[in-house]
Amino acid sequence: MKEHTVHLFDGELSHLHYLVLEMAGLVIDQLDTVMTSLDEGEVSIAEKVVARDREVNEYELKIDAEVLSILAKRSPVANDLRKVISISKIVVDLERIGDETVRIAKLIIDMFDPQTSDPNPQLLRDIVRMGTMARGMLRKATDAFDTGNLDDAYVLIRGDWDCGQEFQDGIRRQLTFVLQDARLIGRALDILQIMKALERCGNHCINIAEFMIFMVEGKDIRHRH
Amino acid sequence: MNTVTQLKPKSVSRMKTLISKNISVKPLNLQGEMGATVGSIHADNPRITCRNVNVFYGENHAIQDINLDIGTNEVISLIGPSGCGKSTFLRCLNRMNDTVESCRVNGEIKIDNVDVYSKHMDVVPLRAQVGMVFQKPNPFPKSIYDNIAYGPKIHGLASTKAELDQIVESSLRKAGLWDEVKDRLHQPGTGLSGGQQQRLCIARTLSVEPEVILMDEPCSALDPIATAKIEQLIDELRQRYTIAIVTHSMQQAARVSQRTAYFHLGKLIEVGKTSDVFTNPLHELTQDYITGRFG
Numbered sequence: 001m002k003e004h005t006v007h008l009f010d011g012e013l014s015h016l017h018y019l020v021l022e023m024a025g026l027v028i029d030q031l032d033t034v035m036t037s038l039d040e041g042e043v044s045i046a047e048k049v050v051a052r053d054r055e056v057n058e059y060e061l062k063i064d065a066e067v068l069s070i071l072a073k074r075s076p077v078a079n080d081l082r083k084v085i086s087i088s089k090i091v092v093d094l095e096r097i098g099d100e101t102v103r104i105a106k107l108i109i110d111m112f113d114p115q116t117s118d119p120n121p122q123l124l125r126d127i128v129r130m131g132t133m134a135r136g137m138l139r140k141a142t143d144a145f146d147t148g149n150l151d152d153a154y155v156l157i158r159g160d161w162d163c164g165q166e167f168q169d170g171i172r173r174q175l176t177f178v179l180q181d182a183r184l185i186g187r188a189l190d191i192l193q194i195m196k197a198l199e200r201c202g203n204h205c206i207n208i209a210e211f212m213i214f215m216v217e218g219k220d221i222r223h224r225h
Numbered sequence: 226m227n228t229v230t231q232l233k234p235k236s237v238s239r240m241k242t243l244i245s246k247n248i249s250v251k252p253l254n255l256q257g258e259m260g261a262t263v264g265s266i267h268a269d270n271p272r273i274t275c276r277n278v279n280v281f282y283g284e285n286h287a288i289q290d291i292n293l294d295i296g297t298n299e300v301i302s303l304i305g306p307s308g309c310g311k312s313t314f315l316r317c318l319n320r321m322n323d324t325v326e327s328c329r330v331n332g333e334i335k336i337d338n339v340d341v342y343s344k345h346m347d348v349v350p351l352r353a354q355v356g357m358v359f360q361k362p363n364p365f366p367k368s369i370y371d372n373i374a375y376g377p378k379i380h381g382l383a384s385t386k387a388e389l390d391q392i393v394e395s396s397l398r399k400a401g402l403w404d405e406v407k408d409r410l411h412q413p414g415t416g417l418s419g420g421q422q423q424r425l426c427i428a429r430t431l432s433v434e435p436e437v438i439l440m441d442e443p444c445s446a447l448d449p450i451a452t453a454k455i456e457q458l459i460d461e462l463r464q465r466y467t468i469a470i471v472t473h474s475m476q477q478a479a480r481v482s483q484r485t486a487y488f489h490l491g492k493l494i495e496v497g498k499t500s501d502v503f504t505n506p507l508h509e510l511t512q513d514y515i516t517g518r519f520g
Contacts, residue, residue: 001518002513002518003518004516004517004518005517005518005519006517009517075475075476076516077475077479077503077504077515077516078503078504078505078506078511078512078515078516079512079516080516081503081504082504082505218504218505
């Protein structure tokens with residue numbers, strides 16, 4: 001793409017771009033870390049995720065401030081305007097994914113409380129499956145943002161990864177466990193909450209893909225697929 | 226002309242979508258030459274229709290094959306880099322270019338279905354019907370009252386002093402200036418502030434009952450407050466008049482107009498709804514210009 005006559009504007013836009021990438025990288029790491037804590041049953045790792053959420057929130061504030069500054073100083077239009085507006089929306093989704101990882105981390109801290117017995121690994125399989133999916137979706141969304149390659153965005157929009165369906169299947173399986181052994185109901189509810197959080201992460205990734213398509217092509221496809 | 230190249234693939238796909246929806250868009254010539262205008266040249270309820278308008282200054286082909294409708298009660302912004310022909314085009318609409326000896330205009334410009342360049346056209350009433358406001362406020366060296374009264378007098382629009390008073394008051398009211406000058410109507414117009422002088426010039430234009438108002442960078446010499454007043458006025462005047470405005474301020478074009486036309490090297494590159502042009506322009510040249518990636 002051609003440079004702006006005012007090179008400072010290019011610098012500001014690319015600074016904004018890299019801030020979003022840094023934030024996305026942090027959120028990816030949060031999601032990876034929380035899944036590791038589940039895999040290893042390690043509460044201390046989950047606690048780190050909770051503590052690091054402040055950094056995610058700080059990125060949101062920093063990026064919002066940059067967006068405001070660019071809007072005020074540069075009055076962007078056309079593709080520049082779409083980029084700035086899309087980023088301001090994408091950041092909200094990234095922050096929400098961060099919140100979901102914290103929700104998951106707190107549930108993991110409860111589940112692996114040393115005072116209680118660890119959950120049956122069979123019960124956790126659905127979480128692992130959905131976690132892998134959500135992580136893949138977040139990486140795709142971040143790649144799409146970084147490269148502007150809409151193929152990745154359309155993969156998410158098409159629903160090749162269907163977190164919603166996976167969640168429904170997971171509910172059925174958890175119910176089966178509960179029907180077999182009613183004492184598992186407490187654990188199953190925790191697991192369902194984690195699955196719901198992962199499903200929401202997937203939905204936020206789809207939102208990011210939608211904003212990518214708006215940013216690059218100028219098409220607003222929200223609520224249309 | 227080799228800088229005017231082709232659409233990006235994404236723009237081509239958008240064009241195809243528009244064409245499939247039967248929206249009037251002429252495809253660009255993708256061979257490297259600039260093709261037809263992108264976007265719909267048509268307006269709802271057109272007051273001005275321009276077809277194949279070409280203007281020459283001697284050997285210089287200043288504007289080339291412009292086709293554009295301007296709708297009744299519409300504000301259209303003409304934007305583009307310096308020397309792109311937007312002011313030249315504007316001045317064709319009331320034959321102001323006639324005053325330039327080397328200027329030659331061909332093609333067809335009709336206002337309310339009357340050919341502006343007909344041999345029988347009298348340019349004096351034409352310029353009353355199609356008023357013009359210039360970049361620099363240019364009040365006559367007369368009183369505020371006489372600045373407004375001059376036009377109606379020479380066009381015979383008032384037969385009594387009372388009628389003239391009425392025209393002066395209503396013109397100043399329409400231009401949003403009455404409350405500021407009603408107590409000093411007989412003081413020189415040149416004593417007003419720049420913004421007031423520009424509104425005085427607009428009032429002077431309105432006094433001869435125009436149908437179309439042409440504005441050539443009307444705010445470029447004004448401060449932000451005076452600019453805001455003129456922009457508010459443009460929005461109010463739109464209810465009664467058709468307005469074409471040349472501006473170098475992208476934000477002003479986005480604020481005041483319903484449609485925007487982008488000119489480049491004498492050609493009309495793109496025309497469309499202002500909201501579309503400033504959020505999702507179809508032509509790469511338009512995008513480069515409005516986002517400041519030009520030159």
